[in-house]
Amino acid sequence: MRDIASSIAGTGFKHMRAYDEILLKNLTDHLPVTLYQFIRHPGGQLQFLYVSNAITGIFGVTSEELLDDRAVLIKKVHPDDINDLIESIDHAIDKLQVWDCQFRVVLPDKGLRWVRDVARPVRLDDGSVLSYGYWEDITERKKTSDWLIYLNTALMNISESIIISNIESQIIYANQKVKDLHGYDPEELIGKQADMMNVNPMSEEQLSELIRAMDEGRTYSGVEMSRRKDGSTFLCEFSLTPIHGDEQATCIGVQRDITERTQIMEALAESNERYKTTLLSVGEGIISTDCDGSITVMNPLAEKLTGWSQQDAAGKALTQVLTILNEQTGKTSRNPADIVLETAAAYQPGFPTLLVSSSGKEIPVELIASPIKNHSGETSGVVIVLKDFSEYRERQKQIEFLSFHDHLTGLHNRRYFEKAIKNMDVRANLPLTIMTLDVNGLKLTNDAFGHAAGDRLLRAVADILRKACRGNDLIARIGGDEFVVLLPQTDASMAGKIKQRILRAASKTKLDTLVVSLAVGYSVKTSFRDSIEGVLHNADKLMYKEKFSQGKTMRNQTIDTVLKNINSRFEQEQIHTERVSQFCFLIAGALKWSADKKSEMRIAGLLHDIGKIMLPAQLLNKKEKLTGEEFEIIKTHAETGYQILRSVDEYTAIAGFILHHHERWDGSGYPAGLKGEEIPIQSRIISVADAFEAMTAKRIYQKTRTVEEAKKELLRCSGTQFDPAVVKIFLESVLNEPPA
Structure with missing residues (x-):
């Protein structure tokens, strides 16, 4: 009988090719974080075992420099942060606690940058502590956080x-x-x-x-x-x-x-000299006139606001120097001195006012004009107090901007959108198109590459929408991965063209290894009787329908991207994963599982070693026997793979299979020490397929076994390492040979 296993190992896989290790290197180099591993030996010596090349973008040093001398990293840390950083890490290692700390680095070309350091320590059998984690540049995120704190403090x-x-x-x-x-x-x-x-x-x-x-x-x-x-x-x-x-x-x-201001005005009536001295010293612009409305005194702040000097303004009519506009109407307001001289009472405009300086600059001010009384109680002049409201207005604008805009993309937020859609729902805007968009794969991007990459993706989408839409269109980010565009006076034909313009721009946008993919739906309100809520709901339905239809393609692209990167890093890894995938598929078929379950096992086989992305290449490609410490490092890949996949909805179940594919039937496996049928059947299948492929494959660290030798080893370990039932079905139905 023809040996199918040999065929699979031979001609059946001749089409497969090993990917160059440079592909995975490119992946880690373009991740928004720097991955690292270092060990503290029992004697206290620290040694980095692995550092991805992305370190250059964060610390300005190469991975080789750091592996040779860890002091090059310390030299980049801000002097004020070094002691706290070392103390925090030492404490975390001593307590075997995950550390998550922030510190500053000083780079010649980038200046001061903020870095986040997250790592998890694991104690090894020999007393050493292995830590693996990542560094992330959080400078921009820190600036945003500091700015919000600044506004609140202000x-x-x-x-x-x-x-x-x-x-x-x-x-x-x-x-x-x-x-x-x-x-x-x-x-x-x-x-x-x-x-x-x-x-x-x-x-x-x-x-x-x-x-x-x-x-x-x-x-x-x-x-x-x-x-x-x-x-x-x-x-x-x-x-x-x-x-x-x-x-x-x-x-x-x-x-x-304004008690102090009132007291000042009262004092002016008693002494003109005291009046002048006080006016020149207060922190607001002050102009005084005589009983004819001619300027007598201007303090320095009034000079700055009006653009007139005291010397040039003295003796001139107030209307020549001080021009006040009603900000709401844009019309020139009546001379405040004339009003006070007529009424002998204080005056404050009941509308926002603008002061027009000699250069034509319009400055928002608060104005109060009060009469100056002589000893007889008669009005002998007017004092006008001007408070520059420019900074106050700017603060108001900043607060308003933050309340109506998304801080990440700069687009309008949901709060503004809900107000705007009501205002735009008028006959003049018909036909009114509502276009909703969803960023495909944002969750996966955040989980696989970090939130900094996800933020870059969202900003890129915002830029695409700004360029593709028109000036009177309203663009808003209304959720984590959701955008909406209101298109006034836009029929279905024009909306379709705008959609295609957006999709073309997205397909041409490249963000390193990230793909910009959008699901877009739109609906048009053609009659004023149509409900705007119904139009929005219909646009959402069409968008989600498109998103659903694109889901399989996006998942396949994601799988291909992950496999290309992981397989290119280690010798023979692509052949190994594809053979394990095929064995898993065949075992599932022999068990009469459904097509969906068989497909699930095929994908699980392909992804079972995805956690190796965090392992040092020199460790997996090592020819000599692994030390106990090195094997402990290798064992982390199952849990790492689980962490990578568990947050992706379509891979949640597979994540659990991968977590337990190194458990043993007798309970002596890892990471949870599960025993017998406590181990998921899918994990038991991967375990047999993985072991058989590893034994019959060409590996630099072990002698390749024949198919017969591998079958005997499976039988020998059946009931201890492997599920006897899975071994039996594999030998009889997949290899088509009953056990001896």
């Missing part, structure tokens, strides 16, 4: 008291300045009424104006007496700004103590 330390209230006028947030201004700890105010510190209730006229401002979405401001916790009162300036689109907060209140 809010807590801003010079004004800030209170946020809900629709019931109950306080839900107060910053630390509240304690300085009112004497209350922020926590004391939570749940209290927002007007509890007002000395006098609002008049009906004021209340009506406030409600109108809130409805129109503009800021309402004024001056009021406020009461501190100890009962004392002070004059404060306030502004109330509505918040739209937030389920909790409805209003932000900003207060500042």
Whole structure:
């Protein structure tokens, strides 16, 4: 009878070719992290066993340099971080705990960079501790995190008291300045009424104006007496700004103590010299006029804001120097000095104002004009206080940008999209197309290559959408891997062209080994009677239908990519995995398993050694017998393979088979020491197929056995290492020869 096993080992696999080791090297070189292994010997000596070439991009040294001398790495670490880093790692190794730490490195060409170090130590039989892990450049992620902390810190330390209230006028947030201004700890105010510190209730006229401002979405401001916790009162300036689109907060209140400013104005009436001296020293722009409205004094900040010097402005009419615009209408506002001189009362515009400097620059300012009284109580002039609101406006813009944009891609976020889709649902935008997109394989990219690679993929998709869409189209990232585009005045034909433009751009985009693949669906609202929610739902259905149809192709591409990289790293590895895969498939067939189960076993055989990606090549290709310490390192590949595959939905079951394919029937295997039928049947099949192929293959570290010798070895180990039933079916049905 023809020996089928020999045929498989010979002509049946002549079409297979070993991939060059450089392919796997390229994989590890292009991973967003640097993989490494090092060992601490019983005497305390440290030695790196393996470092991937990606280290150059993070530390500016080669793997060979580090393997020769680990001191080259320490020299790159920021001096202030070295001691803490060494202490953390030593402690983790002593306790056999996973460490996850961050430190800085200083590179000549890149400057200061942040690095994350994650590793797991394992104690070996001889007392050595083997650690394997990775380094990752987290500089950009750190910048984003630091920026958010900065914004929060700025809010807590801003010079004004800030209170946020809900629709019931109950306080839900107060910053630390509240304690300085009112004497209350922020926590004391939570749940209290927002007007509890007002000395006098609002008049009906004021209340009506406030409600109108809130409805129109503009800021309402004024001056009021406020009461501190100890009962004392002070004059404060306030502004109330509505918040739209937030389920909790409805209003932000900003207060500042203007007692000092008021006292200054009162002092001006008593002494002109004291008035001038004070004006020149305060931290706000101040302009004073005489009773005719001609400028008498300008302090340095007023000079800076207007672009006029005190010398040039003195004696000129205020209207020549100070131009104020209503920011809402763009029209020039009436001269504030004229208003005060007519009414003999303080004046503050009830609208946002812009100061136009001599150069034409428009500066947002807060303006208060008050009369200067002489000893007779008559108005002898006007003092105008100008506060530059540029930084405040910029802070508002930054907060608004963060609340409506995705920080990773810069696109609009879900919150903005939900507001925009309602605003765009008008007749003028018909036909209105909604296009939804999903990034295929993002989860696998994150799991296999790290979240930094996944972030690069998402940013690349965002760039593709920006370039493919038009200026009036709205693009948003509404979920982890989900994007949506609103296309006004776009029919199905035009939407189809835009979709193809996006897909062509995606197919041409290369991110090292990453593939940009998108599932796209769109639906068109042609009648105003159509529900916009229904159009969105239909677009989602079409997108998921396309995603489902692409799933098998994406999985096959993923398998091919993984196999090409792992097989190219070790000699004969491709032949080994494909032979094991074929044996697993044939055994499953002999067991009368379904086509799906047989296919699952074929894939499990192909991927059973995927965890070897983390093993040093010199260890697997070693000709001499492995030491106990080296074998412990080899044993980690089963658990590593499990970790790689378990987060990928379609490989979840296979991950468990691979985890246990080195368990033994008698319970002496690894990693869990399972025994007998505790071991998954799929793992037992892989174990027999793997052992037979290894015995009959050409390996540099062992003598190749004949098929007969290998069969005898399987029989000898049946019931101890292998499942007797699997050995029997393999010999009788796969090799077509009953055991002797």
